[in-house]
Structure formats: C-alpha cells, structure tokens
Amino acid sequence: MAWSIGTDAIGDLARGAAVLGTGGGGDPYIGALLARQAVAEHGPVTAVTLDELADDALVITVAMMGAPTVMVEKLPTLDEIMEPVAALGTYLGRPATHVACAEIGGVNSTIPIAAAAALGLPLLDADGMGRAFPELQMVLPTLYGISASPLAFADEKGNVGVLQTVDNSWTERIARVAAVEMGCSVMICGFAMSGAQARESLVRDSLQRCIGLGSGIAQARTGKVDPVDRVVELLEGRELFAGKVVDVQRATTTGFARGTATVRGDDGDLTLRFQNEHLIASVADAAGDETVLATTPDLIVVLEHDTGEPVTTEGLRYGQRVRVVAAPSDPRWHSPEALAMVGPGYFGYDVPARRFDGRVTEVPA
Amino acid sequence: MAWSIGTDAIGDLARGAAVLGTGGGGDPYIGALLARQAVAEHGPVTAVTLDELADDALVITVAMMGAPTVMVEKLPTLDEIMEPVAALGTYLGRPATHVACAEIGGVNSTIPIAAAAALGLPLLDADGMGRAFPELQMVLPTLYGISASPLAFADEKGNVGVLQTVDNSWTERIARVAAVEMGCSVMICGFAMSGAQARESLVRDSLQRCIGLGSGIAQARTGKVDPVDRVVELLEGRELFAGKVVDVQRATTTGFARGTATVRGDDGDLTLRFQNEHLIASVADAAGDETVLATTPDLIVVLEHDTGEPVTTEGLRYGQRVRVVAAPSDPRWHSPEALAMVGPGYFGYDVPARRFDGRVTEVPA
Numbered sequence: 119m120a121w122s123i124g125t126d127a128i129g130d131l132a133r134g135a136a137v138l139g140t141g142g143g144g145d146p147y148i149g150a151l152l153a154r155q156a157v158a159e160h161g162p163v164t165a166v167t168l169d170e171l172a173d174d175a176l177v178i179t180v181a182m183m184g185a186p187t188v189m190v191e192k193l194p195t196l197d198e199i200m201e202p203v204a205a206l207g208t209y210l211g212r213p214a215t216h217v218a219c220a221e222i223g224g225v226n227s228t229i230p231i232a233a234a235a236a237l238g239l240p241l242l243d244a245d246g247m248g249r250a251f252p253e254l255q256m257v258l259p260t261l262y263g264i265s266a267s268p269l270a271f272a273d274e275k276g277n278v279g280v281l282q283t284v285d286n287s288w289t290e291r292i293a294r295v296a297a298v299e300m301g302c303s304v305m306i307c308g309f310a311m312s313g314a315q316a317r318e319s320l321v322r323d324s325l326q327r328c329i330g331l332g333s334g335i336a337q338a339r340t341g342k343v344d345p346v347d348r349v350v351e352l353l354e355g356r357e358l359f360a361g362k363v364v365d366v367q368r369a370t371t372t373g374f375a376r377g378t379a380t381v382r383g384d385d386g387d388l389t390l391r392f393q394n395e396h397l398i399a400s401v402a403d404a405a406g407d408e409t410v411l412a413t414t415p416d417l418i419v420v421l422e423h424d425t426g427e428p429v430t431t432e433g434l435r436y437g438q439r440v441r442v443v444a445a446p447s448d449p450r451w452h453s454p455e456a457l458a459m460v461g462p463g464y465f466g467y468d469v470p471a472r473r474f475d476g477r478v479t480e481v482p483a
Numbered sequence: 484m485a486w487s488i489g490t491d492a493i494g495d496l497a498r499g500a501a502v503l504g505t506g507g508g509g510d511p512y513i514g515a516l517l518a519r520q521a522v523a524e525h526g527p528v529t530a531v532t533l534d535e536l537a538d539d540a541l542v543i544t545v546a547m548m549g550a551p552t553v554m555v556e557k558l559p560t561l562d563e564i565m566e567p568v569a570a571l572g573t574y575l576g577r578p579a580t581h582v583a584c585a586e587i588g589g590v591n592s593t594i595p596i597a598a599a600a601a602l603g604l605p606l607l608d609a610d611g612m613g614r615a616f617p618e619l620q621m622v623l624p625t626l627y628g629i630s631a632s633p634l635a636f637a638d639e640k641g642n643v644g645v646l647q648t649v650d651n652s653w654t655e656r657i658a659r660v661a662a663v664e665m666g667c668s669v670m671i672c673g674f675a676m677s678g679a680q681a682r683e684s685l686v687r688d689s690l691q692r693c694i695g696l697g698s699g700i701a702q703a704r705t706g707k708v709d710p711v712d713r714v715v716e717l718l719e720g721r722e723l724f725a726g727k728v729v730d731v732q733r734a735t736t737t738g739f740a741r742g743t744a745t746v747r748g749d750d751g752d753l754t755l756r757f758q759n760e761h762l763i764a765s766v767a768d769a770a771g772d773e774t775v776l777a778t779t780p781d782l783i784v785v786l787e788h789d790t791g792e793p794v795t796t797e798g799l800r801y802g803q804r805v806r807v808v809a810a811p812s813d814p815r816w817h818s819p820e821a822l823a824m825v826g827p828g829y830f831g832y833d834v835p836a837r838r839f840d841g842r843v844t845e846v847p848a
Contacts, residue, residue: 205647275649275653276648276649277646277647277648277649277653277657278646278647278648279644279645279646279647279657280644280645281642281643281644282570282642282643282644283641283642283643284640284641284642288640288642291664292642292644292661292664292665294664295660295661295663295664296657296660296661298660299656299657299659299660300657
C-alpha cells in the first residue's frame with residue numbers, strides 16, 4: 119500500500135540506509151538534509167510498493183556517482199539533481215512515471231526522494247541492490263538484462279552528458295572517467311525500465327526497511343536495548359567483532375575511496391577492505407594468519423559501539439570504538455552470474471565469497 | 484564556386500592535408516583509403532566555398548579524436564563515422580545542411596569527405612584551424628564564441644555519447660577521458676554552427692590548398708623541381724633544417740602521442756617537441772645551448788628529404804632523412820587570446836611564440 123514520506127521520516131530513513139549502505143552510498147546527515155529541504159519545498163513524497171506498479175510505468179533511477187570522500191565536500195543542490203533527470207527525459211522523449219533508488223545508502227536513498235518531490239512523482243519502495251555497491255553496473259537489473267543506458271550525468275558546473283552503451287559495464291567505464299574528470303562526483307539518471315521490469319528485478323520494500331532500521335536504532339537508544347544488538351536482530355545477521363579503529367588507509371583513486379581499516383579487539387585485529395563499500399572482513403591471529411569472516415556480496419556494516427550509528431568508510435577515524443556486523447544480502451547476489459559481477463574476485467581478492475554465517479560459496483572457474 | 488571531389492583528387496588532398504597537419508591529423512594513406520571508398524560507394528562530394536554558404540545553413544564538423552599512434556591501428560569504418568553524426572542530428576532535432584573539417588590533417592580532412600558522401604551533403608572548402616592541433620577546443624570558432632557542444636562521440640564497439648558543456652575546454656576534457664577509456668580514438672561530431680558563423684570563423688579554401696600542395700609535391704617529383712622547395716614556396720615558409728632522424732621518444736599518454744625527435748644535421752641537432760602535432764623546433768650548439776627556431780601556432784612540417792612526402796609524428800623513424808619546414812599559420816592564431824589557447828605556454832613550454840620567419844610574439848602576462 120502507498121504511504122507518504124514526510125520530513126519526519128527522513129532522518130530514520132537516511133540512518134537505516136547508511137546501515138544497509140555497508141560503508142558506502144553517502145553520508146546520512148547530508149542525505150537527510152537534501153531530502154528534507156526538497157520535501158519541505160515541494161511537499162511529501164508518495165512511496166508505492168512494487169505490487170502497485172502498472173506494467174507500463176516508466177521507472178528511472180537517480181543517484182550520485184563518485185567517491186564518497188568527495189561527496190561529503192561537494193554537496194549537490196536540487197537543481198543539480200534535476201539536471202540529468204531533465205536530460206534523460208529529453209532523450210527518452212517521454213516523461214518518467216516513477217522514481218526509484220539504484221542503491222541503498224545515506225545519500226543515494228535520499229536523492230531519489232528529493233528528485234521525486236521536485237518532479238511530483240511517486241517513489242518506488244524498492245531499490246536495485248538492497249545495499250550499496252561501488253560500480254554502476256552492480257545492480258540486480260543488470261542480471262535481468264535491463265540497460266543502464268541511456269544514462270545522463272551532470273556536474274555542478276552545468277556540464278551534462280548522455281551515454282548509450284553496448285552494456286552496463288561500458289556505461290560504468292565511460293561515466294566513471296567522466297565523473298573523475300568532472301570533479302569525482304556527478305549526478306546520474308538512468309536504468310529506465312518498465313513497471314514489469316522493475317517488479318521483477320528490484321529489491322522490494324527497501325525504504326520501509328531503512329525506516330525500520332533507523333527508527334529501531336533510535337528506539338533502542340531511548341529504551342534498554344543495545345542498538346547494535348537491535349540492528350543484528352533486524353538484519354538477521356551476526357556481530358563479527360568489536361574493538362577500536364587503530365589504523366585507516368584511505369585513498370581517492372580512479373574515482374573511488376579505496377582502503378583498509380584495522381579494528382583492534384581483545385583477541386586480535388580485524389581488517390576491513392573497502393572500495394566505497396566494505397568488501398572483506400578478516401581477522402589475523404598472533405602469527406599473522408588471516409581468516410576471512412565475511413565478504414561481498416553479504417553486508418559488512420560498521421556501527422559505533424554504543425549508539426549503533428552507522429559509520430561510513432569515509433567517516434572511519436582513529437580511535438573510534440566500533441562493532442562490525444555481517445548480514446545476508448538479497449539471495450540473488452549469490453548466483454554465479456552475480457558473484458562474477460560483485461564477488462571478491464571481481465575486486466581483485468583471491469578468496470571465495472563467504473556469507474555472513476560463515477558458509478562459503480565457491481565461484482565456478 | 485562549387486567544385487567536385489572525386490576519387491582522383493583524394494590522394495593529393497590527403498597528402499597536402501598531412502603537410503598542413505604538421506605531423507598530426509592522421510596518416511594520409513589511411514585517410515585517402517577511407518574517403519575513396521566512401522566516394523566510390525556514394526558518388527563525388529560537392530565542395531562549396533564559404534562565399535556560397537547561406538546564412539541559415541547548419542554546418543557540423545566530423546573528425547576522429549585520439550592519439551594518431553592508435554588511429555593507425557584502429558581504422559574507422561564508414562558506419563562508425565556516421566554514428567556520432569546520427570546522434571548529433573537526433574540531439575539537434577534538425578538535419579545538417581553542410582559538413583566541414585574541424586582541422587586539416589591526413590585523416591581529419593578525409594573523414595568529412597566520407598561523411599559528406601554518405602550523407603549526400605556538400606562539404607565546405609574550409610576548416611576550423613588551417614592546420615591540425617591536438618585538442619578539441621583549439622579551433623578558430625572557439626575564439627568566435629561558437630560552442631563545440633552538443634558534441635557526439637562514438638567508438639567501434641557501438642558506444643555513443645552526447646555532451647553539452649559550459650565551454651569548449653570542458654568538451655575537450657570530458658570527451659578526451661571518454662576517448663581514452665573507449666580505446667584512445669573515437670569519432671566525434673559537433674561545433675554545429677550557422678552559415679554566417681562558419682563564414683566568419685573558419686579558414687577558407689583549405690581543401691583547395693591541400694590539393695594544391697599534394698599535387699604540387701607530385702608534379703615536382705616528375706619535373707625538375709625539388710618537392711620540398713615546392714612546399715616551401717606554396718606555404719610561403721622557409722626550410723629550417725635538413726638531416727637524419729637519430730632519436731625518437733614517443734609515448735601514448737593521456738590520449739595523445741607525445742614525444743621528441745632529434746634530427747642530426749651537418750651543423751648540430753634539431754629537436755622537435757610534439758603532442759600529436761609538432762609544437763617546437765629548436766637547435767642546440769656544441770655547448771648544448773638551445774635556440775628556438777619556430778613554435779606553435781606557426782606550422783612545423785617534417786618532409787622526406789627527396790620526395791617531399793609529409794612525415795607524421797607517429798611515422799617518425801630512426802634513420803629517416805628529412806627536412807623541416809616552418810610556415811605561417813592563419814594570422815588569427817597570433818592574437819593574445821589565441822596564443823593563450825595554442826601558444827607554447829599552453830603546452831608547458833616557457834618560451835615565447837616564435838614565428839616561421841624568426842619574429843617573436845611575447846604573450847602578455
């Protein structure tokens with residue numbers, strides 16, 4: 119059933135989105151600011167479920183593409199968000215009927231709210247990943263043969279482009295180098311799809327899930343429940359590790375925030391490897407032998423130890439006391455085709471995909 | 484008066500274009516093949532002078548963008564040439580009436596012939612530079628405020644993009660990184676302008692000049708005239724140096740063929756510095772002190788010693804006996820605004836612009 123997203127829901131939604139963003143997808147504080155302003159200006163946004171969507175609807179996704187390290191310093195205005203939406207509309211020759219989130223993340227779940235508010239269009243309670251991933255082609259619609267292009271991109275200076283590519287990896291490659299040249303973050307609009315395609319390929323009820331997570335954390339804080347325990351319960355995941363951030367290596371290269379972070383606990387060190395999002399969590403024993411605890415595509419989430427506040431990869435700082443949680447991703451991410459696109463091997467790690475509960479999925483060679 | 488470009492004129496035109504290309508603009512053999520095939524298939528192309536052009540004509544330029552070192556190994560088909568033309572046409576919403584050359588060069592003067600043949604449109608006897616330059620914004624129309632964008636680009640794989648940028652330098656920047664990602668050469672179509680704008684900004688009678696140069700070289704070879712002397716006469720330039728190529732340093736970086744070549748003569752070494760095109764010619768005495776003989780924007784042309792055949796920067800080889808000629812560029816390239824765009828300083832050389840005849844133009848700080 120359709121429901122309404124007002125300014126009061128946005129804080130919870132952005133916080134929950136940052137949890138599912140697994141370190142990426144943008145800072146929830148910034149994301150909430152953007153969406154609140156747009157809703158205050160244009161009114162609440164109607165969220166509709168996939169079941170309510172007409173087969174012939176025209177759904178578009180709106181997102182920010184780039185390095186989160188840059189996004190936090192280069193905030194988009196509503197006008198910038200609308201630039202690629204307008205360019206795609208002109209290219210398609212017909213107006214979209216619904217806006218959707220390409221991914222779940224602190225900024226990339228709230229920018230579509232702002233776009234929907236400004237366009238006066240309903241927003242789908244759904245997204246393309248059920249989490250965040252660093253590259254544009256890494257959405258379930260790619261696995262259903264849905265084209266990312268035509269894809270429009272725009273920067274804050276007024277430069278706009280539209281790509282029509284032979285596959286979604288080429289959309290990523292060309293848009294990424296353009297984004298880097300344009301200042302390491304751009305607004306994008308693409309993945310135009312029918313209602314039938316959206317219903318089949320997207321992850322359902324994502325926004326409700328974000329609000330549930332965000333409000334669950336807030337309620338736990340005021341109640342007697344440990345917020346991190348509450349997140350573990352809501353995600354149906356498990357806590358991997360608790361400790362203090364003792365080292366963060368981070369570089370913004372080829373358009374991504376890449377790096378590693380070390381969390382020191384009572385029994386050793388946990389290492390997090392990330393590219394915008396956390397990809398691998400592993401522990402080392404005293405002899406230095408590493409054991410992988412969890413990998414992409416399952417969710418690796420870093421939360422502040424006591425408050426349960428999600429910590430983005432660009433927000434990791436020396437001395438933070440954190441807890442690391444692993445949780446299941448949408449099961450479709452564990453197919454061989456999906457793992458070829460988002461498994462550890464794609465990111466250059468020669469380890470099998472390890473699920474939140476320790477089960478291993480070997481990708482067929 | 485309008486005239487016709489048939490297959491028989493194309494060899495001379497491409498050779499003459501390679502002379503004016505000052506080392507860049509592509510290999511004339513490849514350029515001639517492309518244009519001859521298109522004219523054989525679609526019939527001769529009508530060349531029209533700028534004086535014949537209606538004020539409300541819609542002129543577009545078609546070119547190859549990338550590193551000439553890659554272009555010689557990755558030849559475009561006529562279909563590829565037409566891809567960005569079609570994309571721009573869709574974007575503009577009305578069909579072009581004339582095709583023009585953005586620059587003069589072995590390939591970039593013949594690709595527009597192929598495009599005009601396939602489109603059944605007249606080709607302007609004109610171009611945007613009167614020579615070749617490495618970057619997209621380096622055309623006289625930029626100095627007249629004419630926008631490079633909307634600019635369409637396409638590769639041989641079927642990837643297409645359209646850019647709308649805030650200025651022509653941004654068109655260059657974004658198209659360049661896309662071109663590098665797409666394999667270091669793409670076909671582009673842009674600089675849509677009216678007939679009135681074309682008449683004001685373009686260099687006139689370029690194609691006739693190319694044919695005159697190309698046929699001049701051919702006739703000199705069969706007569707008793709030295710072909711290089713004939714080129715010097717036709718360009719109203721002067722011979723700077725004669726010798727043997729003893730060193731070539733060449734790298735394809737950031738989408739360009741950059742490097743230096745050393746020509747050893749009786750009295751010392753001449754050094755050529757190039758970025759697709761020759762930018763600076765200087766001699767060193769026995770003590771190693773360097774004297775600049777000529778710089779961009781004037782033309783620095785390398786010709787085979789006896790045949791007068793133009794040598795492109797990617798064609799420079801150890802052991803070639805060559806003669807180096809300098810000649811005047813279009814006088815508009817010597818304005819302060821133009822020198823800021825194409826003078827030695829833009830390319831990182833801290834020397835004043837030196838004309839073919841030794842006169843120096845200091846760019847005001």
